[in-house]
Amino acid sequence: MIEELQQHYGYLFEDELLQEINNVGTYKEIPEGFKLIEIGDYIKSMPLLISGAIKILREDDDGDELILYFIEQGDTCAMTLSCCLGNSKSEIRAIAETDTKLIMIPVAKMEEWLGKYKSWQKFVLQSYHNRMTELLEAIDTIAFLKMDKRLFKYLKDKAMVNHNEIIHVTHQQIAGDLHTSRVVISRLLKTLEIDGKIELNRNSIKVIDL
Amino acid sequence: MIEELQQHYGYLFEDELLQEINNVGTYKEIPEGFKLIEIGDYIKSMPLLISGAIKILREDDDGDELILYFIEQGDTCAMTLSCCLGNSKSEIRAIAETDTKLIMIPVAKMEEWLGKYKSWQKFVLQSYHNRMTELLEAIDTIAFLKMDKRLFKYLKDKAMVNHNEIIHVTHQQIAGDLHTSRVVISRLLKTLEIDGKIELNRNSIKVIDL
DNA sequence: AATAGTTAGTAACAATAGTTACATTATTAT
DNA sequence: ATAATAATGTAACTATTGTTACTAACTATT
Numbered sequence: 296m297i298e299e300l301q302q303h304y305g306y307l308f309e310d311e312l313l314q315e316i317n318n319v320g321t322y323k324e325i326p327e328g329f330k331l332i333e334i335g336d337y338i339k340s341m342p343l344l345i346s347g348a349i350k351i352l353r354e355d356d357d358g359d360e361l362i363l364y365f366i367e368q369g370d371t372c373a374m375t376l377s378c379c380l381g382n383s384k385s386e387i388r389a390i391a392e393t394d395t396k397l398i399m400i401p402v403a404k405m406e407e408w409l410g411k412y413k414s415w416q417k418f419v420l421q422s423y424h425n426r427m428t429e430l431l432e433a434i435d436t437i438a439f440l441k442m443d444k445r446l447f448k449y450l451k452d453k454a455m456v457n458h459n460e461i462i463h464v465t466h467q468q469i470a471g472d473l474h475t476s477r478v479v480i481s482r483l484l485k486t487l488e489i490d491g492k493i494e495l496n497r498n499s500i501k502v503i504d505l
Numbered sequence: 506m507i508e509e510l511q512q513h514y515g516y517l518f519e520d521e522l523l524q525e526i527n528n529v530g531t532y533k534e535i536p537e538g539f540k541l542i543e544i545g546d547y548i549k550s551m552p553l554l555i556s557g558a559i560k561i562l563r564e565d566d567d568g569d570e571l572i573l574y575f576i577e578q579g580d581t582c583a584m585t586l587s588c589c590l591g592n593s594k595s596e597i598r599a600i601a602e603t604d605t606k607l608i609m610i611p612v613a614k615m616e617e618w619l620g621k622y623k624s625w626q627k628f629v630l631q632s633y634h635n636r637m638t639e640l641l642e643a644i645d646t647i648a649f650l651k652m653d654k655r656l657f658k659y660l661k662d663k664a665m666v667n668h669n670e671i672i673h674v675t676h677q678q679i680a681g682d683l684h685t686s687r688v689v690i691s692r693l694l695k696t697l698e699i700d701g702k703i704e705l706n707r708n709s710i711k712v713i714d715l
Numbered sequence: 716a717a718t719a720g721t722t723a724g725t726a727a728c729a730a731t732a733g734t735t736a737c738a739t740t741a742t743t744a745t
Numbered sequence: 746a747t748a749a750t751a752a753t754g755t756a757a758c759t760a761t762t763g764t765t766a767c768t769a770a771c772t773a774t775t
Binding site: 675676677687690691692694695705707708 | 721722723725741
Binding site: 328353355358359361362373374377379383386387409410416420421423424426427428430431433434435437438439442459474 | 563565566567571573583584587590591593596597600619620623626629630631632633636637638639642643644645647649684
């Protein structure tokens with residue numbers, strides 16, 4: 296584990312902290328689609344992403360979902376931070392978007408390190424800042440963009456975190472992530488295809504205009 | 506200033522920290538409508554609210570606004586925190602919703618205290634948590650509610666922070682805050698009035714069903 | 716009091732998004 | 746191979762929101 300820590304977090308943390316993380320952290324490999332956090336969960340550990348991507352979702356009272364953003368390598372989940380430190384339940388759902396490697400840190404250590412390591416404190420605050428920025432971007436997208444633009448942005452983002460211009464997803468799944476209906480998505484996808492921005496196939500979409 | 510500090514923040518901070526805040530903080534009284542922070546501003550100090558309320562707004566590329574939430578007594582602006590600690594520009598606009606009393610803390614001290622006072626660190630993290638929660642609530646409102654529900658929620662929230670069931674606002678101003686058009690707001694307000702939930706008057710609205 | 720500006724009400728229409736229903740094609744299971 | 750299931754395409758209709766245009770009422774200024 297220590298090599299991967301060095302590689303992805305070496306520039307952020309001092310050696311002593313890296314050593315501590317190595318001692319108390321648990322290395323995990325998570326398959327695509329695995330649910331890491333459910334709404335209402337009490338969080339007992341916090342993930343540091345090594346590779347892969349995680350999709351963060353919000354849910355309304357009727358159980359309808361809405362994607363907030365993707366988390367990538369070098370990130371952590373600030374919502375998790377927030378829940379751990381506030382000792383409250385998770386407000387979001389987290390699902391592995393791709394196969395993912397991560398290190399889980401126990402809550403107790405997180406808090407201890409806040410007083411002990413300046414670099415950890417900085418990392419935690421920076422994570423909050425990043426997540427705040429992403430939440431604002433999510434708000435911009437939802438509030439200011441029409442569904443056709445939102446859809447195209449979603450496709451591009453998804454291609455990005457998957458490092459692949461070909462996305463494997465059904466119209467139904469997209470509709471779920473964007474909180475609309477399958478028919479609406481099919482209709483808009485068809486328009487995007489006619490405009491030459493994507494190429495439609497069963498179970499996959501190729502994003503041309505990246 | 507020290508009495509008001511004691512009164513509103515005494516239960517949060519130790520005496521030594523309260524003394525420091527008293528020494529370096531600047532007490533300010535802000536009139537309703539005053540713009541505290543503009544998008545793109547570099548923030549050099551951070552507000553602690555004593556009384557009153559502040560409206561936090563987001564803006565899109567076309568200059569159209571959207572209200573995110575109100576901040577009240579005992580709160581601070583986590584966006585400001587975020588900007589200060591990240592040394593980045595403000596992503597939001599802050600306008601005094603009512604006459605407001607606050608204490609401004611210089612950035613340098615904020616950072617110093619993070620290492621020095623456990624209670625300050627806790628306060629900062631708690632503020633991030635609160636703001637994150639409010640941003641999520643804003644997302645719920647925008648994404649999951651239709652305009653009529655959003656409007657009514659807005660009216661109730663506004664009555665709340667103003668401690669007054671009668672709101673002084675024009676349809677045009679509401680339309681600005683909710684990022685829609687005046688005609689839409691007038692139409693929906695009329696429906697709410699017919700349903701007996703509000704009472705319409707020129708330049709003011711009485712919220713009945715609080 | 717006359718005038719100009721602001722605020723609000725309403726009709727008519729356009730654009731966008733959501734719903735229902737059904738057909739077609741591809742994939743999987745039997 | 747046949748049947749069942751999943752994924753997609755499309756039409757027709759409804760609901761919601763946005764736009765334009767015009768009128769009426771109130772307010773402040775000269």
